Amino acid sequence: MxxxxxxxxxxxxxxxxxxxxxxxxxxxxxxxxxxxxxxxxxxxxxxxxxxxxxxxxxxxxxxxxxxxxxxxxxxASPWPDWLPPQETVLAPGTRFQMAIGGEQTAEQPGSFGTFDNIDEVEDVRSGLAVRIEWKPEVDRVVTYEVTQAIPVRVGPVGPQVDGGSCRLLWGRWSQLQMLVPTDQRMAYLKVVGIRPIR
Structure with missing residues (x-):
């Protein structure tokens, strides 16, 4: 001791x-x-x-x-070192949120979403540990609904060292990573809402 x-x-x-x-x-x-x-x-x-x-x-x-x-x-692993993600399938009707910004549209979802409610940009940076180099602009939140079973990894968000803001982004929120190619994701999803955040 x-x-x-x-x-x-x-x-x-x-x-x-x-x-x-x-x-x-x-x-x-x-x-x-x-x-x-x-x-x-x-x-x-x-x-x-x-x-x-x-x-x-x-x-x-x-x-x-x-x-x-x-x-x-x-x-820059998206997962914490103390818990590897689990692979599962999201059932139709499951909803999740994703932060987007700039020229990205709701019909161009990224790989990662969350089951937590995103209220502001700081939630994206600290709770989801999204580094500035990965997503320099964040101004909207899209809510997606799964329309057909989609394979994903799920787990907590791991911390990130963000050199762009010289901050430690703690993460710890929930996250899912879609395991389907980028150009096929909208075949599994529909947009049910888009709202601005600051």
Whole structure:
């Protein structure tokens, strides 16, 4: 127990001192200035500090925690490392939501949707962990209804390191990933609603 407390103290000290030694860079990173994509991969960045503060306890050493964060920053898996997604089939009548933006239309659904209610853009960023590079514009929510059984993966949203905003996006909402080709998705879905979000 004492060893864990010492390691936690060392980790806290490492992150705190690193943050102090590069305060100018991390302040700039938080507001999304150029170069943040690289800086966000460091444990001393804003996202690194946020992650280690909340998730560092899961690891036996500072080295393991640093390795896990580096893996998170590099892999961008949509699923958390503690729970792989489950494959299932959504039955006709099932409804889910998807955030879209820019020139994307409701008839061009992406791969991922959610069973949670999207109220605002921040829900998309933090709850669904949608990085800016993946979807720079988000301004609408589409509600889809399944019209014929569709194979999907389901599970919670994993965290993402977003270099574009230099934030840790926690995720944790529900998500589904459609396992049909892009050009065939509307054969399984119908649009039942579109509304703006800000």
């Amino acid at each position: 004492n060893v864990m407390i010492q390691r936690a103290g060392i980790l806290w000290l490492f992150v705190t001192l690193s943050a102090c030694s590069s305060l100018g860079a991390t302040t700039a990173d938080r507001i999304g200035t150029p170069g943040c994509e690289t800086a966000a991969r460091s444990l001393s960045s804003g996202p690194g500090r946020a992650w280690i503060q909340e998730q560092g306890w899961r690891y036996r050493s500072v080295e393991e925690a640093a390795s896990a964060y580096a893996n998170l920053a590099d892999t």
